[in-house]
Amino acid sequence: MPDAKPRDLFPGALEMMVLRLLKQRPMHGYALVQRIQQASNNLLQVEEGSLYPALQRLLKDGLVDAEWGVSATNRRVRVYRITRAGAKHLGQEMSSFERMLDGINLVLALGGET
Amino acid sequence: MTWLDGLLRRRRIYDDLADEIRAHLDEKADELMARGMSPRDAREAARRAFGNVTNIQERGRDVWQWPTIESILLDIRYALVQMRRAPALSATVVLTLALGIAATTTVFSWARAVLLDPLPGAGAPSQVYALETTTASGTWTPTSWLDYRDFRRYLKSFDGLAAAYPTSLALGNDAGSERAWGELVSANFFDVLQVRPVLGGLFPSNSDDAEGAQPVAVISYALWQRRWQGDPHIVGRTVEINRSPFTIVGVTPPAFHGSMPGEQTDLWVPAGMLGRIVPTGGWWLNDRGTRTFRVLGRLKAGVSFPAARDEVDRFTAFMAKVNGGPSTGMRGLLMPVWQSHWGMQDALRAPIVVLLAACGLVLIIVCANAANLLLARAVSRRRELWLRLALGAPRRRLVRQLLTEASILAITGSALGLAATVWLARSLRTLVPPFAARALLPPHVDGAVLAFTAILAACVTLLAGVAPALHGSREARGDALSDGARNTAGSVHATRIRGALVTAEMALAIVALVGAGLFLDSVRNTRGVSPGFEPDHVAMASVSLTLAGYDSARGDSFLRDVAARVRRQPGVSDASYTDYVPLSVGSGSWEELRVEGYAPQPGESMKLARAAIGPDYFSTMGIPLVDGRDFTAGDDSAHTAVMIVNQAFVRHFLAGRTALGVRVHGWGRWFTIVGVAQDSKTYRLTESPTPYFYVPVRQVYRPEYGYTFVARTAGSVDQTVRAIGQAVRAVDPAVSVFDAMPLTAYIQGPLLSEQIAARFLAILAAVSALLAAIGLYGVISYAVAQRTKEIGVRVALGAARGDVMRVVAGEARTHLILGLVLGLGAALAMSRLVSSMLYSVGSGSAGVFAGAAVGMVAIAMAAIAVPARRAMRVDPLVALRAE
Numbered sequence: 001m002p003d004a005k006p007r008d009l010f011p012g013a014l015e016m017m018v019l020r021l022l023k024q025r026p027m028h029g030y031a032l033v034q035r036i037q038q039a040s041n042n043l044l045q046v047e048e049g050s051l052y053p054a055l056q057r058l059l060k061d062g063l064v065d066a067e068w069g070v071s072a073t074n075r076r077v078r079v080y081r082i083t084r085a086g087a088k089h090l091g092q093e094m095s096s097f098e099r100m101l102d103g104i105n106l107v108l109a110l111g112g113e114t
Numbered sequence: 115m116t117w118l119d120g121l122l123r124r125r126r127i128y129d130d131l132a133d134e135i136r137a138h139l140d141e142k143a144d145e146l147m148a149r150g151m152s153p154r155d156a157r158e159a160a161r162r163a164f165g166n167v168t169n170i171q172e173r174g175r176d177v178w179q180w181p182t183i184e185s186i187l188l189d190i191r192y193a194l195v196q197m198r199r200a201p202a203l204s205a206t207v208v209l210t211l212a213l214g215i216a217a218t219t220t221v222f223s224w225a226r227a228v229l230l231d232p233l234p235g236a237g238a239p240s241q242v243y244a245l246e247t248t249t250a251s252g253t254w255t256p257t258s259w260l261d262y263r264d265f266r267r268y269l270k271s272f273d274g275l276a277a278a279y280p281t282s283l284a285l286g287n288d289a290g291s292e293r294a295w296g297e298l299v300s301a302n303f304f305d306v307l308q309v310r311p312v313l314g315g316l317f318p319s320n321s322d323d324a325e326g327a328q329p330v331a332v333i334s335y336a337l338w339q340r341r342w343q344g345d346p347h348i349v350g351r352t353v354e355i356n357r358s359p360f361t362i363v364g365v366t367p368p369a370f371h372g373s374m375p376g377e378q379t380d381l382w383v384p385a386g387m388l389g390r391i392v393p394t395g396g397w398w399l400n401d402r403g404t405r406t407f408r409v410l411g412r413l414k415a416g417v418s419f420p421a422a423r424d425e426v427d428r429f430t431a432f433m434a435k436v437n438g439g440p441s442t443g444m445r446g447l448l449m450p451v452w453q454s455h456w457g458m459q460d461a462l463r464a465p466i467v468v469l470l471a472a473c474g475l476v477l478i479i480v481c482a483n484a485a486n487l488l489l490a491r492a493v494s495r496r497r498e499l500w501l502r503l504a505l506g507a508p509r510r511r512l513v514r515q516l517l518t519e520a521s522i523l524a525i526t527g528s529a530l531g532l533a534a535t536v537w538l539a540r541s542l543r544t545l546v547p548p549f550a551a552r553a554l555l556p557p558h559v560d561g562a563v564l565a566f567t568a569i570l571a572a573c574v575t576l577l578a579g580v581a582p583a584l585h586g587s588r589e590a591r592g593d594a595l596s597d598g599a600r601n602t603a604g605s606v607h608a609t610r611i612r613g614a615l616v617t618a619e620m621a622l623a624i625v626a627l628v629g630a631g632l633f634l635d636s637v638r639n640t641r642g643v644s645p646g647f648e649p650d651h652v653a654m655a656s657v658s659l660t661l662a663g664y665d666s667a668r669g670d671s672f673l674r675d676v677a678a679r680v681r682r683q684p685g686v687s688d689a690s691y692t693d694y695v696p697l698s699v700g701s702g703s704w705e706e707l708r709v710e711g712y713a714p715q716p717g718e719s720m721k722l723a724r725a726a727i728g729p730d731y732f733s734t735m736g737i738p739l740v741d742g743r744d745f746t747a748g749d750d751s752a753h754t755a756v757m758i759v760n761q762a763f764v765r766h767f768l769a770g771r772t773a774l775g776v777r778v779h780g781w782g783r784w785f786t787i788v789g790v791a792q793d794s795k796t797y798r799l800t801e802s803p804t805p806y807f808y809v810p811v812r813q814v815y816r817p818e819y820g821y822t823f824v825a826r827t828a829g830s831v832d833q834t835v836r837a838i839g840q841a842v843r844a845v846d847p848a849v850s851v852f853d854a855m856p857l858t859a860y861i862q863g864p865l866l867s868e869q870i871a872a873r874f875l876a877i878l879a880a881v882s883a884l885l886a887a888i889g890l891y892g893v894i895s896y897a898v899a900q901r902t903k904e905i906g907v908r909v910a911l912g913a914a915r916g917d918v919m920r921v922v923a924g925e926a927r928t929h930l931i932l933g934l935v936l937g938l939g940a941a942l943a944m945s946r947l948v949s950s951m952l953y954s955v956g957s958g959s960a961g962v963f964a965g966a967a968v969g970m971v972a973i974a975m976a977a978i979a980v981p982a983r984r985a986m987r988v989d990p991l992v993a994l995r996a997e
Contacts, residue, residue: 028137029134029137029138030137030138030141030142033138047163047164047165048138048142048163048164048165049135049164049165049166049167049169049170050165050170050173052131052134052135052138052170052171052173052174053170053173053174053176053177055174056127056131056174056175056177056178057177059177060177060178066130068130075137075140075141076137077137077141078130078133078134078137100504
């Protein structure tokens with residue numbers, strides 16, 4: 001595989017990250033993109049726009065709330081906030097994700113056994 | 115939320131999204147500019163980093179929209195593939211659903227035709243109610259014309275009140291007369307029911323009621339087509355009704371069938387013409403005691419039903435006081451038309467409701483069975499579902515997929531069921547006696563029936579599909595990774611649900627079995643009751659002399675001539691005639707009596723049911739005379755009026771006295787009791803002995819209800835039935851004969867609907883038991899398959915076949931015992947609910963319960979026999995190697 005090209009995300013990963021970041025503090029869309037890129041050391045390639053359909057999905061499922069407000073830099077921005085259901089959902093997703101990762105790792109760790 | 119709210123809300127969401135994206139691009143561009151990029155480059159770069167703005171906006175909006183058609187089609191295609199992959203399972207589910215839905219929809223179509231839509235073709239029928247009255251003793255009666263006129267004049271709650279008297283009529287002249295059903299109606303009848311003619315006009319509202327008003331008739335669409343082939347110039351033509359010319363003024367729309375629910379009326383004549391239709395009946399219109407009219411009222415807009423009912427109640431109480439005499443103790447009650455006591459719906463209400471409940475029960479069992487099978491399938495599809503989930507399908511999508519599969523099965527089943535219903539709906543006529551079936555309106559599959567089926571299909575999908583869908587997706591979510599996942603928490607969960615479903619199926623099947631048993635028992639008990647006469651070897655045939663326009667002298671000689679001819683037939687020992695055949699579906703006539711030396715209790719009704727009969731009636735019917743003499747040809751208008759009473763009459767009115775010679779007053783004169791007849795059943799086999807009396811036709815000629823000839827023969831009854839018809843034609847070819855049949859066939863009428871309903875219940879119960887067996891079989895087979903290894907080990911360790919059998923039976927035992935306990939409990943509650951519909955079942959019901967329990971156990975044994983055999987044949991080597 002020709003190296004260092006950042007990988008696409010699997011479905012649901014973006015939502016999981018958004019929830020995780022919003023759990024720290026409420027943020028607006030632009031700030032979320034910045035935080036994802038910054039926190040992942042730019043390993044993850046997130047097309048900035050793809051954040052918005054994800055946010056709409058979370059809104060629809062009641063996992064986040066949104067409110068128009070004014071940012072620190074005095075802009076009119078839409079600030080997202082995680083809901084109680086969102087926090088619960090995040091917990092479930094994380095644990096199931098970890099189990100899946102463990103499973104994959106175990107299989108990958110077989111290496112040259114066969 | 116309304117549709118508009120939803121639209122506006124979505125609009126807001128879309129605007130917010132667009133604003134937000136714009137703000138994002140601005141912020142990014144500003145930041146880039148702050149790093150020294152030119153405004154133009156900055157905007158360009160911001161857009162590049164963002165991606166395709168339009169596309170992203172669309173994706174954001176999609177979140178809020180319904181699933182697209184494409185994805186639904188995909189689900190359907192996938193579901194069809196799944197169906198083909200498990201053809202036996204799919205066929206079982208589809209066919210059982212079709213059966214359940216066909217049965218339920220069929221009974222619903224009956225209920226619709228008879229109860230829910232009693233006045234098809236009438237405008238705004240929900241505002242129309244039936245107004246009925248009772249006598250002092252609480253017996254429901256129709257309403258007299260004079261009472262009706264008062265209702266119409268004084269009741270304020272109604273836009274209009276109409277009256278109708280249903281009767282059979284003869285159409286045409288001597289050469290070709292046809293029997294038809296007609297109604298004598300108030301002139302406002304069509305206005306009140308809001309029926310518009312398709313041709314010509316209806317009765318002018320002022321043509322009413324003045325006696326002998328106008329010889330006009332309105333005909334039904336069906337009669338127009340049948341008799342005149344839809345002749346467009348029909349209006350203005352003359353038709354002979356009971357040998358009297360009437361001018362046809364209009365044709366009703368095809369949907370309209372008259373005021374009797376479930377029955378077809380052919381034509382309508384103004385009530386003022388009563389004297390012309392029934393030559394001896396014109397005086398009815400002026401007699402408050404002659405209650406013959408059905409009253410229907412249309413509520414005024416804004417008047418509630420309870421308010422109108424209260425007004426009717428108050429006003430009839432007032433009338434009872436003011437009018438006195440025949441009105442004493444009268445009560446009036448307003449009720450929905452389907453509750454009315456006149457018409458087919460009165461006899462069919464109870465059987466239809468019971469059958470509808472039974473069908474609902476079966477449908478629930480069918481759903482439980484389908485859920486059970488689909489659940490088993492979901493368990494076996496665990497890995498496939500997990501794969502889809504792992505590939506990123508959201509859980510909701512998986513639930514939708516599984517529900518789509520269930521709904522396709524449900525829709526296929528419903529379509530099949532509906533097709534069967536179209537054909538089955540007409541079988542309603544099996545519930546009514548053959549002689550009543552002619553006027554019965556065939557129920558048909560209309561919009562309401564279609565809607566009902568659609569709702570059923572949706573409920574079935576939910577009942578049968580939700581548990582498997584939720585379970586399947588939940589299962590897939592967690593732990594289905596490993597191959598040996600047979601005993602994971604998920605499949606234990608499924609097994610538990612399936613066990614519960616099977617238990618429920620068996621419990622419901624027991625309810626169905628007990629219900630069918632109780633009704634069959636009731637019918638058997640009823641059939642075992644002696645009617646008090648001997649219907650075997652008796653032939654009967656009816657005539658309507660008013661149709662032939664007879665007066666009393668001609669009627670009398672006609673009856674005697676025909677009876678004499680019949681008596682001369684070989685094999686015939688006795689022949690007579692009566693104006694009321696016992697155990698007829700309809701009610702007979704009654705007369706208000708005064709018995710010499712008897713003081714009625716306060717409020718006691720002295721209206722007694724009676725029959726006007728010819729000589730030799732008692733010997734023909736096989737009713738023993740316990741005292742006195744029979745009527746003779748000499749008991750005519752020139753001699754003393756005489757009466758024969760039954761034993762119950764003597765017990766009630768003449769306690770301790772000799773009946774013979776006692777005088778009884780009725781029809782405005784005194785009758786002398788000359789004989790006492792043994793008690794016999796009049797209306798129902800289940801009634802207790804009721805005072806009843808007989809008068810000679812020659813002294814009380816009342817032709818309105820027609821007369822029936824009866825003849826006892828030592829030879830063939832069918833031949834005698836034909837002989838009566840020949841005798842009638844020989845005396846007067848213009849008189850038509852109807853209800854010609856053996857008496858045994860005729861008196862089955864009142865029993866018939868119960869009998870057929872009971873048989874239908876038995877079939878439904880058998881189906882329920884079979885479904886429960888299928889469910890149990892599935893669950894036990896699965897359990898055996900799961901425990902193959904364990905069984906193998908046991909066999910290897912020397913377990914005998916009996917031990918293996920015990921293991922398998924142990925699986926079934928819990929379900930069976932729980933199902934029995936729950937089922938018998940529910941059946942007990944159900945039997946209390948229906949006890950009023952049963953006849954003397956109390957003693958036999960323990961047997962029915964025991965029978966149902968034993969039957970269920972036997973069925974369960976049969977169901978587990980196959981998996982048990984399979985378990986006993988388990989080869990330990992194979993079983994152990996399989997792991």
